[in-house]
Amino acid sequence: MxxxxxxxxxxxxxxxxxxxxxxxxxxxxxxxxxxxxxxxxxxxxxxxxxxxxxxxxxxxxxxxxxxxxxxxxxxxxxxxxxxxxxxxxxxxxxxxxxxxxxxxxxxxxxxxxxxxxxxxxxxxxxxxxxxxxxxxxxxxxxxxxxxxxxxxxxxxxxxxxxxxxxxxxxxxxxxxxxxxxxxxxxxxxxxxxxxxxxxxxxxxxxxxxxxxxxxxxxxxxxxxxxxxxxxxxxxxxxxxxxxxxxxxxxxxxxxxxxxxxxxxxxxxxxxxxxxxxxxxxxxxxxxxxxxxxxxxxxxxxxxxxxxxxxxxxxSPPTETEELSRPRYLSDEALLDPESALALAEKEQLRLLSHMPDYLECVRAEPEQPEPLPPATLQEGLGMVARAAESFQTELLDGGLPRETLERAIALQNRLEVLITLNDSLADFVRQIEAAPEGTRAHPLTGHLVESLHALLVTAVETADAPDGEAIALLQDLTADRGELMERIRRSLLRADDPPPYPVQQALFNQTTLFERIVWLIRRLALLLREAPEDADGMALAAD
Structure with a gap:
């Protein structure tokens, strides 16, 4: 022993x-x-x-x-x-x-x-x-x-x-x-x-x-x-x-x-x-x-x-992996704050450009023959967003001059909106896919989806070239529609042949998420208007 x-x-x-x-x-x-x-x-x-x-x-x-x-x-x-x-x-x-x-x-x-x-x-x-x-x-x-x-x-x-x-x-x-x-x-x-x-x-x-x-x-x-x-x-x-x-x-x-x-x-x-x-x-x-x-x-x-x-x-590369890999961010860029900010802006624009892809799988006539699943998009874009957040946080910790600091803070605020927008779009699409039978075929669902798709495409174009007129147009398109949405909800209840209660509940949830996403796009438009211009006074476009 x-x-x-x-x-x-x-x-x-x-x-x-x-x-x-x-x-x-x-x-x-x-x-x-x-x-x-x-x-x-x-x-x-x-x-x-x-x-x-x-x-x-x-x-x-x-x-x-x-x-x-x-x-x-x-x-x-x-x-x-x-x-x-x-x-x-x-x-x-x-x-x-x-x-x-x-x-x-x-x-x-x-x-x-x-x-x-x-x-x-x-x-x-x-x-x-x-x-x-x-x-x-x-x-x-x-x-x-x-x-x-x-x-x-x-x-x-x-x-x-x-x-x-x-x-x-x-x-x-x-x-x-x-x-x-x-x-x-x-x-x-x-x-x-x-x-x-x-x-x-x-x-x-x-x-x-x-x-x-x-x-x-x-x-x-x-x-x-x-x-x-x-x-x-x-x-x-x-x-x-x-x-x-x-x-x-x-x-x-x-x-x-x-x-x-x-x-x-x-x-x-x-x-x-x-x-x-x-x-x-x-x-x-x-x-x-x-x-x-x-x-x-x-x-x-x-x-x-x-x-x-x-x-x-x-072990071939996966769709999520290709999507989740930051394209513009690198640790070496942190040595030059101006270059780092430019790259962070390009990465944010790339992140935003994928937002309309969420709706492809629920559109009546999708533009993509094989759209990516919402779970893949959320995971991949979420990883890019986290990498961008870490990159920008380290940049902010580096002791920037005032003008550069203001631009970095503006980009950080914009990124927070993009992160919330990414999750909200994933929730919206999941609501549609998990809704009771008949919900997806309801005209209201189609109108909401197409309206969001048009708004997101406009947001991408505006962020790519944020001139005053484009930003003003995006703000007008995303103006408060609370009263309109409330009328839509009441019309569902007062219709001669109202849909079943589970369908009504699903449509109500969709309208609530729709309002939230529109508010986030409007918030993004306001941040684009408030953001300081870069050194050349021009926006940076993603490849």
Whole structure:
């Protein structure tokens, strides 16, 4: 029981340390680091360096993959630039495995002592130092757990049941691969399983060959975990998850045949090179794990273009993804406020230009043969709006001169109207689609839809070229129609053959939303009239 308690406690400390290190280092990186990371993908050398650093910070290829997926989704980078970054991030996770084979007992005791002093002086409550203190605690906890596991796993060699279990596991190469794969899918980290494998090898529980197979199995498990976690992703986000799975599989596909060929032929291949590079068994296993990351990264270097085409077939871009990608916004533009404002205005105009598309699926004679579903439009345009909001907020926080600040505030007010308009149009179309039978065929529904479509098209044209006459016309078209709408509602009740009550209720809801949308378009017209002109006194048109 003492042996099991020691192992179990050591394993708990180890997992706690892994989580503490990854979580706190990610917080230390912060948004600025992610912005630098997005820029670092401009060339493969920089992507390799920053990818390795990101792997060191997260100690999880899954975390790295999904961080980069967020960058792709936000339009901060492309799949072509992201692939080498993710590939080399795998190498960063090997740092933990390499450190495992180094005797760090004295250093760990000092780390734990320093961490305790930091906690005593409440540095863990400091905004500046708390994540550093947390990361130090994770380092100390992790290696203390490893030391406990090493201490507890040694006597297991003499336990008859353990001998039988190890003998059974070592009887089949496939079983060893399967064990490594399964444990990694549970732990969600190939580095974690590799560290455990190194610890077992150091304790004499497994030989070199068996431990190598466990490490190769852990690589497969890591790829499968990423694929399963990204199972609900599609488009470019899904492509990166598939890329990571293929990367891991490629490493095993190269190294496993080399291992088997070396055993069958006696040629000095994988194990011979590793034996020459490292002395002890734990060191050799650590180098195998490093090889699992470096070999596929080097093998893929000439084939990123072909890989991108393959991924596009396996997970083609979705309509929502294409719609939700900001076209004009970029972090680099924030360095020049005037250019940033111009780009923000163009992105807003692009956002507004898609608003009439909501009504295509409920018009009697739509202009688009295959209109986008309202849910797709709302999600895609909503993501663009959120990206624009973040962009403009950061611009406002940058300390702008007065004239530029006034223009930025005007754009921010206009964006708020567009966000509300986007949601209101989605609600309006959903009301029509979910209404009782006969509602959609009612003449009032058709009139409301066509009137809104005409108003939205006029709003787009006015925002594109906001001269005084066009704005005045849009204001006249969106003048208060409350009395007219009330007469329409009363006529529904007083008609000789009034529609059924559920239809009446649906039509009332439509008129209420119609009034709200018209008010929002009028509000947009007023903001266009109030907005300061740009440097040239002319509006900027979207492409």
């Amino acid at each position: 003492d042996i099991l308690a020691t192992l179990f406690g050591g394993l708990g400390l180890f997992f706690t340390g892994v989580k503490l290190i990854g979580r706190n280092l990610q917080h230390m990186a912060g948004r600025r680091f992610r912005l630098v990371l997005a820029k670092a993908t401009a060339n493969q050398a920089a992507a390799a360096a920053f990818g390795t650093l990101l792997g060191v910070l997260t100690q999880s290829t899954n975390a790295t993959t999904f961080i980069v997926i967020n960058l792709i989704t936000a339009g901060a980078t492309t799949l072509t630039r992201a692939m080498p970054l993710v590939a080399w991030a795998n190498l960063g996770t090997a740092v933990l495995v390499v450190l495992t084979v180094i005797d760090l007992r004295i250093a760990v005791l000092y780390v734990l002592g320093i961490t305790g002093i930091c906690f005593y002086f409440d540095l863990d409550r400091s905004t500046r130092y708390r994540h550093l203190v947390g990361a130090l605690l994770g380092v100390g906890t992790l290696f203390l757990g490893l030391q406990l596991m090493k201490t507890g796993s040694g006597p297991l060699r003499e336990v008859a049941a353990m001998k039988a279990a190890l003998h059974f596991a070592a009887s089949s190469d496939f079983l060893l691969l399967l064990i490594g794969t399964a444990v990694t899918m549970i732990a969600q980290s190939s580095a974690t399983v590799a560290v455990l494998a190194v610890t077992m090898a150091a304790a004499g529980l497994f030989g070199e060959r068996e431990t190598i197979l466990l490490v190769l199995g852990s690589s497969l498990g890591s790829g499968l975990t990423t694929l399963l976690m990204g199972g609900n992703l599609d488009g470019r986000a899904g492509q990166l998850a598939i890329f990571q799975a293929l990367f891991k599989a490629l490493g095993v596909a190269i190294l496993l045949p080399l291992l088997l060929l070396e055993e069958a032929s006696g040629l000095p291949l994988l194990r011979h090179l590793i034996d020459q590079a490292a002395g002890t068994l734990p060191e050799r296993i650590a180098w195998v794990f490093v090889a699992c990351q470096v070999v596929p990264a080097l093998a893929m270097l000439p084939f990123y273009g072909a890989m991108e085409r393959l991924l596009a077939r396996l």
